[in-house]
Amino acid sequence: MSLSPINPNDRLNITHALYAGATGSGKSVATRKMKLIKATDQVVFWDLYGQYKGGEFLGRTVRTYSTLKGFLMAVHAGRKTKQGFKIAFTPNNPPKDKSSIRKLFLEACAIVWGMGNGFHPKTLHFIAEEINRVTVSSGDEDSIYGELLEAGRKFNIMVHSVSQRLAPIPNTVISMSGYKWIGCQNLVSDVERVAKELQVKAADIMALNKLEYYFKGEGFGNVRKGKFRF
Ligand SMILES: Nc1ncnc2c1ncn2[C@@H]1O[C@H](COP(=O)(O)OP(=O)(O)OP(=O)(O)O)[C@@H](O)[C@H]1O
Numbered sequence: 001m002s003l004s005p006i007n008p009n010d011r012l013n014i015t016h017a018l019y020a021g022a023t024g025s026g027k028s029v030a031t032r033k034m035k036l037i038k039a040t041d042q043v044v045f046w047d048l049y050g051q052y053k054g055g056e057f058l059g060r061t062v063r064t065y066s067t068l069k070g071f072l073m074a075v076h077a078g079r080k081t082k083q084g085f086k087i088a089f090t091p092n093n094p095p096k097d098k099s100s101i102r103k104l105f106l107e108a109c110a111i112v113w114g115m116g117n118g119f120h121p122k123t124l125h126f127i128a129e130e131i132n133r134v135t136v137s138s139g140d141e142d143s144i145y146g147e148l149l150e151a152g153r154k155f156n157i158m159v160h161s162v163s164q165r166l167a168p169i170p171n172t173v174i175s176m177s178g179y180k181w182i183g184c185q186n187l188v189s190d191v192e193r194v195a196k197e198l199q200v201k202a203a204d205i206m207a208l209n210k211l212e213y214y215f216k217g218e219g220f221g222n223v224r225k226g227k228f229r230f
């Protein structure tokens, strides 16, 4: 099934977000704590390894579906309401090779895309975990994922891309994600991919510890340092 979003709305002011850092740096914590998503929001997850399965997000139960059809039906039903929901897609036996994983990811993206509605009272938040595992180029993301990043805004879709790496991920993700949460990094190439854009010295990014971050808001010069505490 091929679905199309409805009601393009250029008046919507939505900025996508990128969360990048080494494993354990605090990316998943950041999706909850940076206040870009509220507990009452409509949120869907690309969750290949089931980290949200049987769990919660911002205190709300996450419902996980193992088939794309089940995921589609659930999100479709949820979008017919103004109520918040947290719905994840986690396949039962996730494929191991990257091209199959990417194909599945793009099918999930197509479902999210089809749920867009520029006049819907609620933004549809799409948290895509570990996008470094489903992208193949550091250039243009020429796919429905790229389309979500470039045109999702008009249809009230906000994409939250999560990645352990920065150097290999598509330029489309970097450039279309006005919010950037940058946690501790392991590789010089990853640091260099965003240091200039953040106007933060590479050495300062390299000095970050787990749960410490730089966060860039919209526009120029809008960067602050922070640390998560529990
Ligand atoms: N509620 C909590 N209380 C205390 N520590 C926590 C809590 N939630 C997360 N942490 C800690 O925060 C750290 C970062 O966790 P998080 O899951 O956000 O990392 P991540 O960057 O998403 O890693 P990965 O790439 O492996 O998914 C972990 O060391 C974890 O133990």
Ligand SMILES: [Mg+2]
Pocket (backbone or CB within 6 Å): 027, 028, 029
């Ligand atoms: Mg995580």
